[in-house]
Amino acid sequence: MIRLLLADDQALVRGAVAALLDLEPDLEVVAQVGRGDEVVDAVREHAVDVALLDVEMPGLDGVAAAAALRDRVPSCRSLIVTTFGRPGYLRRALDAGASGFVVKDTPAELLADAVRRVHSGLRVVDPDLAVASLTVGASPLTDREAHVLALAADGGTVAGIAGEAYLSEGTVRNYLSSAIGKTGARTRAEAVRIARDNGWL
Amino acid sequence: MIRLLLADDQALVRGAVAALLDLEPDLEVVAQVGRGDEVVDAVREHAVDVALLDVEMPGLDGVAAAAALRDRVPSCRSLIVTTFGRPGYLRRALDAGASGFVVKDTPAELLADAVRRVHSGLRVVDPDLAVASLTVGASPLTDREAHVLALAADGGTVAGIAGEAYLSEGTVRNYLSSAIGKTGARTRAEAVRIARDNGWL
DNA sequence: GGCCCGGCATGACATCCGTCATGGGCCCGT
């Protein structure tokens, strides 16, 4: 009997996936959480074998939760199950010690198999996404560039970003210009979009 | 026996919700589609009583699918089930003849009840969202303003937007300026974000 | 020790953007 934890901020999806996996005779959902920072405690308490983690979650995102599990509960394997198949997500997930990466586009029948494979020590990776990840490559952005770009994401002005980041306005503009150049964008907003789509945020 | 259709672009979610609802003795999922423009045909073919529609779908969005159902298969009721609880979505969904509106944050146990209520002719609306919808009000944006703002969403330059919309650059700037003013934003990017969050796209 | 890269900053410049005034055409309600 494989003991599972579900982490997803959407209660409906959580419950539905639980119903789906409980149909399998060898799988058992023993815990559900809606926040990333509740994962480690729940995994410990319920002796979880495999944790299914969404990426977009409040508190702690799924990739960070996978890293926390690797460090603090190494007996539990992580399977990332996410809406967005962004190349950067896959890379970071594997770096964080996740054993698998599945997008929510995949047919429901394959999820149980993915869980079993992860539990048996195999790696499960969406093949299309693996190719995309190799094609796109790692993020060309520097830490500060990514940070400033993230601050620019909600549409603030340069002065506002400079205030939030405790930087000079000129420096902010330099970072933005650099990020625009590296992403091949023509506007700061386009750079934000490209970086988002690639998972470089 | 209530006959259901599921429309969601994420196959995994579709299958999971189907598993969840098939647990109920009086509910039966008889069709699943991944595109909005396949809804009407599937509803007709399988004599569906209630259609569960996601908003974000390729082909035709869930709200438009609900409107199509109202016009062409009035015997079938629509229940919008969506990720984003945006006030404008609710308003447009009700205008399109949907009988219910549920966000994916709600507990899984309530979904079956929502389906039953919709089937019996009642309206089901998330109460928090109803309040937000009244507070926020309808979109202050004009058709063209919304259109131009949507084109600006992916970070293009004014010239690019003007080209796509067959408008003068000055006109584009006027519409953007007007949209910025109406949304209370300080930047075009911020106006895009606000309009998105409110479902004014 | 030299070299490169990243973080941080300043200054200057051309361009783009947001705003405002103004005008014309169209349709709708009264």
Next chain:
DNA sequence: ACGGGCCCATGACGGATGTCATGCCGGGCC
């Protein structure tokens, strides 16, 4: 018929933005 709202456009102005050159500091790496 008049007013008002939306659609489309032009022109001008100030400020914001993107780019470039340049500089200083610190930490790896050969």
